[in-house]
Amino acid sequence: MSNDKILPFTGKDPIQEAIKQLPADAGALYSPALLKRLQQIRQQDPAQFARIRQQAKASKVLSMTEFDRLTAILETEDASSGSSLFKEVEPWPEVVDGAELLDELSHTLRRYVVADKETLNAAAxxxxxxxxxxxxxxxxxxxxxxxxxxCGKSVLLTALGKLAYRPLQVSNIATAALYRSIELWSPTLLIDEIDAFLAAHEDARGILNAGFTRDSAVVIRCVGDDHMPTAFNVWGAKALCGIGDIAITLADRSIPLRMRRRTSGERAENLRRSDTRLWERLQSRLARFAQDNAEAIGQARPEIIQGLNDRANDCWEPLLAIAEQAGGHWPKLARNAAMVLHGLEGEAPSIGAELLADIKAIFNQKSTSKLFSVDLLAALVEDEEAPWAAWNRGQPMRLRQLADRLSGFGIKSKQLRIGLEGGRKGYEQSDFVEAWNRYLSSNTPSQSSTPLQANNHVAYSDFQRSTQCDPVEDKKSLQATNDRGCRVVEDKTPPLQKEAEKRASTEDNDGEYF
Known part of the structure; x- marks a missing residue:
């Protein structure tokens, strides 16, 4: 490489020389001429540039992160623009009808992907x-x-990559490369095998979560030799593909696109052999639709979908805005897809909600208002199909683990007295009412999947109600009867559930005394 193109290095500190040329209130660190000089030296004489960089570091005028960024502008111009990765799309020359475009997208996906219509409409x-x-x-x-x-997951991911803006499809990516790629190129990130990826890069989950809303789409990382905290913008579209569920924080920010294995009678065309002109045409039409309708969609505030939680409605807000701007039957199709996809999602409650539902079923089954902790836990682990029987690495859940789970809902055990037994920790039914109302949906079954059986005193206090009169309130002290020699009557409050009340009012009384 010829040295006559390199500006001579005079030995003066270029940082200090630059500062002398700047006015006192200037925010820039370099003049354009000096910046161009440093970029040229970096490109043509790395050794000389290393000496200059060391001077810059010693001067402490700026961080090395900022120094490297400024001096790398010309060197990485092509890379930062992504010109080698992303093909520029020429918008369609004519105005695009939104409803027809979405119909075409959904129909095209159906040619190559076997999935329910709601999934394909949501994907479009x-x-x-x-x-x-x-x-x-x-x-x-x-x-x-x-x-x-x-089940066709990767096929749908690839198909979305052929339609999305600036698609960047990867099977694995380092965490540091993840946030740098998003800021540098603003791609549509398409990650396959997300289950394996997150298992190896748990900290990447926070980066993916952060990009959900524009206000929170920033992560801070220490970079450079001096570990300077630096903000990275992680705002951008992301598609994740994998087997099974993902972390609840990610699932909560997602549009669920559920795939299924096709049957012998279902057919799909080979995506790998599809005509590239088909996808180029669709991309061009998408570009024109976005160009013509961006302002209206950005200002749209679609009505929420009744029955969906707040986060699900947030997820669907931009998709509903697109559907309403497109018009035709798409506003109805979009809302139907949201209700179907997230309705299915609601059938798989979180582990905390499942625990609350099972405890509610146990209180109903036993028609009691109080349970000792050991008895409640025994009833939980009795069902071998429930997770509690193998909660602790194949062993049943422990009392401490049950207490920790319930404490997250603000439910804590207390000293109880049930019948003649006292001085043991347990839970009252009233402790759970608020949590049941907050975390169990109206269609959550109040009974477990196990049919109700006579309890035969298994995992339950041996003391039953001794009279047919109204139950004694908890706040009243236990009294012995005057004429029957009964030692004590169990203190009970009426069950809160109507079904329990009905069962309590009709159950036979055997007249047993203690």
Missing amino acids: LWATFTWLVDVVSVCPIAHITAPEPR
Whole structure:
């Protein structure tokens, strides 16, 4: 390489020389001429540039992160623009009808992907959303999932990559490369085998979560030799593909696209052999639709979908805005897809909600208002199909683990007296009412999947109600009867559930005394 193109190095500190040329209130650290000089030296004489960099570090005028960024502008111009990775798309020359475009997208996906129509309609809306990510305030994740391999997950991910804006499809990516890639290129990130990826890079989950809303789409990392805290923008569309469920924090920010293995009678065309002109045409039409409708979609505030939780409604906000702007039957199709996909999602409650539901069923089954902790736990682990029987690495859940789980809902054990037994910790039914109302949906079964059986005193206090009169209130002290020689009557409050009240009022009294 010829040295005549390199500006001579005079030995003067270039940082200090630059400062002398700047006015006192200037925010810039370099003049354009000096910046160009440093970029040229960096490109043509790395050794000389290393000496200059050392001078810059010693001067402490700026961080090495900032120094490297400024001097690398020309060197990485092509890379930062992503010109080698992403093909520029020429918008369609004519105005695009939104409803027809979405119909075409859904129909095209159906040619190559076997899935329910709601999944394909949601995928078509999400692919359109990637072209409008700069004008919306919520960035939902597309979560492609299936219970088993060979259900077409990767096929749908690849198809979305052929439709999305600036697609960057990867099977694995280092955490540091993840946030740098998003800030550098603003791609639509498509990650396959997300289950394996998150198992190896747990800290990447926070980066993916952070990009859900524009206000929170920033992560701070220490970079450079001096470990300078630096903000990285992680705003951008993301699609995750994998087997089974993902972390609840990610699932909560996602549009669920559920896949299933096709039957012998279901057919799909080979995506790998598809005509590239088909996808180029669709991308061009998407570009034109986004160009013409970006302002309207960015300002849209669609009505929420009744029955969906707040986070699910947030996820669907940009997709509903697109559907309403497109018009035709798409507003109805979009809302139907949301209710079907998230309705299915509601059938798989979180582990905490499942615990609350099982405890509610146990209180109903036993028609009691109080349970000792050991008895409640015994009833929980009695069901071998429930997770509690193998909670502790194949062993039953422990009392401490039960207490920890319930404490997260503000429920704590207390000293109880049930019948003649006292001085043991347990729970009252009233302790759970608020949590049941907050975390169990109206359609959550109040009974477990195990049929109700006579308890035969298993995992339950041996003391039953001794009279047919109204139950004694908890606040009243236990009294012995005057004429029957009964030592004590169990203190009980009426069960809160109507079913329990009905059962309590009709159960036979055997007249047993203690």
